[in-house]
Amino acid sequence: MEETISFQLNGKKTEVLIDPNQTLLWVLRNHFGLTGTKYGCGMGFCGSCTVLIDKEPVRSCQLPVSEVTGKKVVTIEGLATKGKLHPVQKAFVEHDALQCGYCTPGMIMSATGLLLKNSAPSTQEIKDGLENNLCRCGAHVRIIEAVHTAAKEMKGGK
């Protein structure tokens, strides 16, 4: 039973006729071609599918698409503005805070969500905020440094 779901996706008003029970993750990937949001475990344990919904980091693999009705969804593809990297993306590049890169979009979305709530997090607060985002390559130390750098830049007025 398909339904029309209306929401804002990466700043654009969007309507999609779709089975409302499909997960946001696969609708983003398969329907919208936004493949930056990754499948890692499908159970909400790894965080690689994290997107922002009304500025909150949410696991898109756990969420039926119907739940985003009327909400603002931002994916990794929607972070950069006019080809200019978002401060968190920029800081990840600057600190080489990635290896295989597969967890990176989810990591960046979680970190962005964290900084929207707490503009100057301590190292402990960054660790707490990203605790449930898994990285197997072990880029953790650089990710923490990157979030600190991004926080400074965002505070300075982007």
Add this chain to the structure above:
Amino acid sequence: MKKKETNPKELTQTVVGSGMKRRSFMKLLGGGIFIFFQPWNVFDLFSAPAEQARSLTKDYNAFLHIAEDGTVTCYTGKIEMGQGVITSLPMMMADELNVPLEKVKIVMGDTDLCPYDAGTWGSQTTQTFGPNMRAAAAEARAVLLELASGQLGVPVSQLEVKDGIITDTKNPKNAVTYAQLTKGKKLEKYLDVKPSVEDYTKFTYVGKSYKHSDANLKVTGEAKYTGDLKLPGMVFARILRPPSHGAKLTSVDFSEAEKIEGIKVVSDGDLVAVLHENHDKADEAIVKIKAEYSFSEMPVNDKTIFEWMLKADSSANVVRSSGDLESGRQLSEKIFESEFHDPYLAHAPIETHTALAQVEGDKLTVWAATQSPFGLQDGLVRELGFPREKVRVIAPFVGGGFGGKGAFQQGIEAAKLAKLTGKPVMVVWTRDEEFFYDNFHSAAVVKIKSGIDNSGLIKLWDYHVYYAGTRGSETIYDVPNAKTTSYSRNKNAPPVHPFDTGPWRAPNNNTNTFARESHIDIMASKAGIDPLEFRLKNLKDEKMVACLKAVADKFGYVAGKTPSGIGIGIACGTDAGTWVANMAEVKVDKNTGKVQVVRIACAQDMGLCVNPQGALIQMEGCITMGLGYTFTEEVFFEGGNIQNRGFDSYEIPRFSWLPKIDCVILDRKDKPPKGGGEPAIIAIGAVVANAIFDATGARLYRTPMTPARVLEALKKV
């Protein structure tokens, strides 16, 4: 720098012909200079999974192309999975050819475009492939100089190259660019010589730090991994899986699954799958299939496995032997015996095994998350009966491998389903499937008997390793009477493991280093000698000594007898031609058994370090990943049933575990580059075990060192 074409459709349209051979891709690439070279060596063959062993013809399995616009491209079957060779290999080429780094491209992991390569593993890309690639670049440079000499009318000795421009040193206006030289030419060179050792001092790029060249693609979500590809008409497949390894399907009823709109069920022997254009629908359908199985499982589980291995019909292989064990016993004042146990481990990359397959006429194309595109190509030839020249495998960016993506079952599955349905089929293993079908790091037992004389010198070393293999089993220490015996499955004996096992980052070196370095610490403590002093006293290996001294310096080590109550540990070892030493400080909660690593230092001698930044990142990654096998990682199983199949029950390192990490790379510019993706993980288990002992006097003989095991060990203090 883009890794390769990322639009699969475009790729198919432009370059998939009917089975391209070298000549045809040369045609495709137009003019310029081609240098073919052979990066494989004995180690590549040795470390290749048995099923991929393929008789290598004497062929040139990589080549370098200088295009008519002066752009340099290296085509290699190696793949990028986060280890950073996509950055370091072009640096080496840019230096050798004296071209700007941005003029160098690399095309990786495509069986049609790249010549044969066994696979990406064993920290071999930089140390083995690198020097050969440099030699090819040097050859290309020589060819270009010769061309320039003719064109400029001056001898080669009078020419100089900078930024891709060859200039007459006596008349700087008399100059020509690589692009001008290659324009309209088609030259092929075949390199048979071994690469010479280079003068590293003249390098512009090598030895300096460069950021990941693929970082921009990865932070924007643009980087394409296999699962990100989409073909017209593509369907997602979910495959019916047995509840345990060794279970056989006896009956299947998919009538309920078929009721879901748009679902296609495929049943071909043991392969039963549901396919749908929407991933979630395939998920919904697969659980509606009713299946029955017959079971014949091995009577072994994660607790009994060690006894099982010791009792198994094994063949003993003496790896190395020196002196005489009986003399060693007589020379020893104190004798020590220990037994160490390691569990099965999962690779657990965040990207699960994924593959997309497409059959067009008589041609099969498979995109796969794999460390071995050519291994998968062999597998497809074998299992589907396509001729090799009709099978193309492409490895896009790989989301972590750690050895586990040397196996490629998912690629075979996608291909079979694509052949059966005529549609492009995407197989994305679920996390459950990933934990079930992984080729696990082998469980293992190590038994050591050793002896020291009254001055603390090791006189006896009798080392027995069961089912972990020999990597890292070197004694390292200077022991006059030493023997290493490795036990593995007897050729005709029944299998010992209930499921597949395979290489896991620094295969089995973690096991061997954990055992050896823990045992060394046990001896140091009993001898009443500071554990660093004890090691130095028994070491002649200068590189190991240098690493230990460097790490002690970085760490700010204060000598003392162990256990001191502080919680400081030491461990060292070698892997992939690299020497590594660690020190760590831990805090142990004696009430809960929980251990937190406060800080950890690492010193590494890896010869010439091509990209120091990249190497540091690998060291940090190794240390962080190493905390996993140290504290939590362990596959629980009963017979063939894997019990922990999610990140909730198989825990990998998290941010809260992070110690302060300090790494130092020894300056060895004069030595050839060695492996960097694995060595720094090998001593993490040992360094933590030794630190726990120093803190509490409790000795752990078993990884992972869970709170329960720490409490158990504390009871024995």
